[in-house]
Amino acid sequence: MIRQGVLLTGSGTVYIRRYCRRRRWRRYVSGRLMSGLVLLFLLMVTAACCYAVVSCYSRSLMPEVSEIIMEQADAVSVPNVRQIPLQAEYVMAGFAFTGGYDSYYAGPTEGVVKEPEEIRIALDPGHGGVDDGCVKGGILEKDLNLSIAIGVKERLEEMGYQVILTRDSDCGLSLKERVKLAKKAHADIYVSIHQNSSELSNVNGIELYYSAQNAGDDSRRLAERIQEQAIQDTGANARSIFEWEELYVIRESAMPSCLIETGFLTNAKERGRLKTSEYQGRIADGIVAGIDQYFNP
Numbered sequence: 001m002i003r004q005g006v007l008l009t010g011s012g013t014v015y016i017r018r019y020c021r022r023r024r025w026r027r028y029v030s031g032r033l034m035s036g037l038v039l040l041f042l043l044m045v046t047a048a049c050c051y052a053v054v055s056c057y058s059r060s061l062m063p064e065v066s067e068i069i070m071e072q073a074d075a076v077s078v079p080n081v082r083q084i085p086l087q088a089e090y091v092m093a094g095f096a097f098t099g100g101y102d103s104y105y106a107g108p109t110e111g112v113v114k115e116p117e118e119i120r121i122a123l124d125p126g127h128g129g130v131d132d133g134c135v136k137g138g139i140l141e142k143d144l145n146l147s148i149a150i151g152v153k154e155r156l157e158e159m160g161y162q163v164i165l166t167r168d169s170d171c172g173l174s175l176k177e178r179v180k181l182a183k184k185a186h187a188d189i190y191v192s193i194h195q196n197s198s199e200l201s202n203v204n205g206i207e208l209y210y211s212a213q214n215a216g217d218d219s220r221r222l223a224e225r226i227q228e229q230a231i232q233d234t235g236a237n238a239r240s241i242f243e244w245e246e247l248y249v250i251r252e253s254a255m256p257s258c259l260i261e262t263g264f265l266t267n268a269k270e271r272g273r274l275k276t277s278e279y280q281g282r283i284a285d286g287i288v289a290g291i292d293q294y295f296n297p
């Protein structure tokens with residue numbers, strides 16, 4: 001009827017025009033609606049994909065975070081376990097987990113004593129792989145650091161302590177990876193072992209570093225005990241204990257931490273001593289005695 005309407009004149013023509021306008025309008029609206037729905041669908045698919053990726057990524061980190069938060073609950077009932085706020089490393093997928101704490105044992109402060117078997121120590125032999133550290137007289141710092149760290153590990157394990165080495169061979173490791181290993185193991189302390197160098201060839205002795213930002217009091221006490229005992233066992237020159245915030249591993253480890261420079265490779269006399277296994281053993285004895293005193297004052 002209407003298709004025949006083209007033949008009509010007057011009011012019939014007006015009707016057809018209106019009808020065509022309405023059809024165009026409907027087509028326009030339904031077209032817009034369709035493209036809107038398609039866009040919405042695509043947005044939903046994209047959002048779902050993003051959510052899947054983010055939640056997979058979060059889940060891969062989540063156990064660490066929840067473990068720590070669960071430990072926090074345990075820590076509250078144990079008086080001699082101290083807590084430290086979680087570091088920014090636990091910020092993931094844009095969400096910051098800053099409310100949690102990690103906990104560590106710092107010696108018997110209120111009567112409860114942990115046995116060495118319950119105490120975990122992270123040892124970090126500095127440098128490794130392509131990073132030789134300081135090199136002097138054919139001695140590579142990375143080799144000395146590893147040799148001393150292995151000596152410390154063996155002695156501590158004989159006493160019953162649990163020990164984690166950040167590296168047990170000549171491999172390269174970033175500072176972040178070293179800290180992450182210690183955190184993942186929920187170590188109670190972190191000790192980094194290095195050799196020193198100076199432009200002045202007469203400079204010699206043992207010096208230590210700690211960060212006031214990271215369990216400041218306990219870190220300082222750990223550094224002091226290790227310094228005392230290492231000097232006693234080696235007879236080396238006692239240099240300072242420095243509060244230093246520039247060293248990543250002792251600042252970011254979220255547990256009492258210190259870094260020991262066991263001697264100067266640039267001092268010929270000290271280098272001569274450092275390369276002998278006998279002297280390395282004495283350094284290891286000193287570090288071990290210092291750690292043991294820290295936990296059993």
Ligand SMILES: [Zn+2]
Binds near residue numbers: 126127133134141194
């Ligand atoms: Zn070094």
